[in-house]
Amino acid sequence: xxxxxxxxxxxxxxxxxxxxxxxxxxxxxxxxxxxxxxxxxxxxxxxxxxxxxxxxxxxxxxxxxxxxxxxxxxxxxxxxxxxxxxxxxxxxxxxxxxxxxxxxxxxxxxxxxxxxxxxxxxxxxxxxxxxxxxxxxxxxxxxxxxxxxxxxxxxxxxxxxxxxxxxxxxxxxxxxxxxxxxxxxxxxxxxxxxxxxxxxxxxxxxxxxxxxxxxxxxxxxxxxxxxxxxxxxxxxxxxxxxxxxxxxxxxxxxxxxxxxxxxxxxxxxxxxxxxxxxxxxxxxxxxxxxxxxxxxxxxxxxxxxxxxxxxxxxxxxxxxxxxxxxxxxxxxxxxxxxxxxxxxxxxxxxxxxxxxxxxxxxxxxxxxxxxxxxxxxxxxxxxxxxxxxxxxxxxxxxxxxxxxxxxxxxxxxxxxxxxxxxxxxxxxxxxxxxxxxxxxxxxxxxxxxxxxxxxxxxxxxxxxxxxxxxxxxxxxxxxxxxxxxxxxxxxxxxxxxxxxxxxxxxxxxxxxxxxxxxxxxxxxxxxxxxxxxxxxxxxxxxxxxxxxxxxxxxxxxxxxxxxxxxxxxxxxxxxxxxxxxxxxxxxxxxxxxxxxxxxxxxxxxxxxxxxxxxxxxxxxxxxxxxxxxxxxxxxxxxxxxxxxxxxxxxxxxxxxxxxxxxxxxxxxxxxxxxxxxxxxxxxxxxxxxxxxxxxxxxxxxxxxxxxxxxxxxxxxxxxxxxxxxxxxxxxxxxxxxxxxxxxxxxxxxxxxxxxxxxxxxxxxxxxxxxxxxxxxxxxxxxxxxxxxxxxxxx
Numbered sequence: 001x002x003x004x005x006x007x008x009x010x011x012x013x014x015x016x017x018x019x020x021x022x023x024x025x026x027x028x029x030x031x032x033x034x035x036x037x038x039x040x041x042x043x044x045x046x047x048x049x050x051x052x053x054x055x056x057x058x059x060x061x062x063x064x065x066x067x068x069x070x071x072x073x074x075x076x077x078x079x080x081x082x083x084x085x086x087x088x089x090x091x092x093x094x095x096x097x098x099x100x101x102x103x104x105x106x107x108x109x110x111x112x113x114x115x116x117x118x119x120x121x122x123x124x125x126x127x128x129x130x131x132x133x134x135x136x137x138x139x140x141x142x143x144x145x146x147x148x149x150x151x152x153x154x155x156x157x158x159x160x161x162x163x164x165x166x167x168x169x170x171x172x173x174x175x176x177x178x179x180x181x182x183x184x185x186x187x188x189x190x191x192x193x194x195x196x197x198x199x200x201x202x203x204x205x206x207x208x209x210x211x212x213x214x215x216x217x218x219x220x221x222x223x224x225x226x227x228x229x230x231x232x233x234x235x236x237x238x239x240x241x242x243x244x245x246x247x248x249x250x251x252x253x254x255x256x257x258x259x260x261x262x263x264x265x266x267x268x269x270x271x272x273x274x275x276x277x278x279x280x281x282x283x284x285x286x287x288x289x290x291x292x293x294x295x296x297x298x299x300x301x302x303x304x305x306x307x308x309x310x311x312x313x314x315x316x317x318x319x320x321x322x323x324x325x326x327x328x329x330x331x332x333x334x335x336x337x338x339x340x341x342x343x344x345x346x347x348x349x350x351x352x353x354x355x356x357x358x359x360x361x362x363x364x365x366x367x368x369x370x371x372x373x374x375x376x377x378x379x380x381x382x383x384x385x386x387x388x389x390x391x392x393x394x395x396x397x398x399x400x401x402x403x404x405x406x407x408x409x410x411x412x413x414x415x416x417x418x419x420x421x422x423x424x425x426x427x428x429x430x431x432x433x434x435x436x437x438x439x440x441x442x443x444x445x446x447x448x449x450x451x452x453x454x455x456x457x458x459x460x461x462x463x464x465x466x467x468x469x470x471x472x473x474x475x476x477x478x479x480x481x482x483x484x485x486x487x488x489x490x491x492x493x494x495x496x497x498x499x500x501x502x503x504x505x506x507x508x509x510x511x512x513x514x515x516x517x518x519x520x521x522x523x524x525x526x527x528x529x530x531x532x533x534x535x536x537x538x539x540x541x542x543x544x545x546x547x548x549x550x551x552x553x554x555x556x557x558x559x560x561x562x563x564x565x566x567x568x569x570x571x572x573x574x575x576x577x578x579x580x581x582x583x584x585x586x587x588x589x590x591x592x593x594x595x596x597x598x599x600x601x602x603x604x605x606x607x608x609x610x611x612x613x614x615x616x617x618x619x620x621x622x623x624x625x626x627x628x629x630x631x632x633x634x635x636x637x638x639x640x641x642x643x644x645x646x647x648x649x650x651x652x653x654x655x656x657x658x659x660x661x662x663x664x665x666x667x668x669x670x671x672x673x674x675x676x677x678x679x680x681x682x683x684x685x686x687x688x689x690x691x692x693x694x695x696x697x698x699x700x701x702x703x704x705x706x707x708x709x710x711x712x713x714x715x716x717x718x719x720x721x722x723x724x725x726x727x728x729x730x731x732x733x734x735x736x737x738x739x740x741x742x743x744x745x746x747x748x749x750x751x752x753x754x755x756x757x758x759x760x761x762x763x764x765x766x767x768x769x770x771x772x773x774x775x776x777x778x779x780x781x782x783x784x785x786x787x788x789x790x791x792x793x794x
Contacts, residue, residue, distance in 0.1 A: 030298025037291035134177025301686035338393025435734030457595035459538030544590030564606035
């Protein structure tokens, strides 16, 4: 019987090729999109799950108070690790690690720039590092490191263990082990080598006993709970640890510790006022919902075309019922036919997905692969096939199996008309979803452009920065370096600083000034730089002046931004003194416009700049207008190589670095654009098929109207008007929904646009235009047909 059902289904597919192509192409597109999104969602929700201790691993976080503002941080002092191990029994293991950082590795003529971590031996056990060569405890000795399989393959002399690598042009370290690369969907995916934490303290002799310093918040602390212990209970026990051991400055911010589970690191990383507000999970819900809607739109096309064509099969159904077919047999027959169509669509979608995956990976910045060998994946594909078949086939099967055989055979039953209302509702739903997505896409790109157009307070064209990553370059004479660069004639200006203008800055709450509320602890970003830094970056002064070598007192001067100036005084701030944590007083000599140092979507911090030539981290170079950039870069590199032949020359232009701040939002916009386009395409395919069927059903009516004098235009209006009414209904429903969702999405940004009514006018006109294009071909084709041919058709 099933074989007979499949045979009948196949014959129907072949007999109605046009409708079959529309059905299958729409379903295949929707299913391919859903599979791609499913693979991406699985990659996201399985983040870090490759670690064996996943359910027991956490990180130490703290809520700290600055006035009415509570900030959540995961920076800790190194001694907290030993305190947690010795004082609290809930922890199976505790590990202190540095933050991931880029380092320069040299071996003979080979120079590599890789990301690494300074860790203790507990880290390797807690994160189940799989050693390929050597032992997990191999990095006990100070001048050793273990490298990833990928990095080991890049080394020069074959067998990696035992090779020597020069670390940041500082010391020779021995490779004592090779570990398997961290998975791509893990917290440490970019980490290519591990170095003993004890070596961290030996790099910079100017910071003694750093690993014993309770006031140095430059580390991460990972914990592994014992079986039976909970994150909440363990966190509550160590809640006041920093408050009890820290300095008076630490006590003043009232730190409250807690343990944040690894399961939440990736998807729930955002905090506000001490409470988690979500994070990447919002992005996952949004894209997942869109993917489900894309599939539903494809299913709706199938349902609409199946019910619209029901009259063509009404006699077949009537005869089957008269010949003894039961209701459940007819339902099974139509479900089998639906399964056949969905199965063909699934095969096509599984061909589309591998072809689309490289492009999709680039779009979402992933390295997703299809797990063909995974039984779990095959099971999910089978389940997906069955669910889609039921969604697509249930309503048509139940609807057509319910036809009354007497009415059908007497010719008094019009199946197409009896399903008009549900079909209209589904068309309205399709275009409502399309309208909402089009509007949301426009809003996303307007918001991105709004942030890009935001005044940033410095120049971005023709300026680049180079990280100072070797001791020799860091200790070189600044004036000599500046003279050599300017002498090339290809450099307009040059400066050094602790961070680039597009980078982060150290924030401090201990600064004081005359008239400051002693209980207030405002966060102020501190930036050290050379005299030439403001001019090199094109700072915009609104009061006072720039640093000048002609004023010897400028070594104790400070430049503040508008936010800092308003914080210090509502009146004139020039000449006012600021006292720093080390007791040094500095005088405000200039006020600059607020700068966008972090994301352009959020509020910025008060900032201060002051002179310090020691421990500079970055070299900033400004090129003259219309300079040959390639020649200038070569000249700058040549000067740096004279001072330190082993210094890496990794440069970043400010405009490119600044553009990276919009990467996440642009990814959302690009994904929304793709899905909006697909929803429109799928909806258009469906309405095109319905228009074709409507025109075929009214062929004789059209012929008679033409004989009676109806024009082609009037016939086009007649055939198009029903669809236009449905789209207008979609616009009326979709516009308020789009406005609501757009406003909800924008609330996450401090710096945001106002949603304009023009967006909805453009969206509505686009939907109408798309509908007219989809319908007009079929309508005009029917209207221009020879009336003699139309009337003679059966």
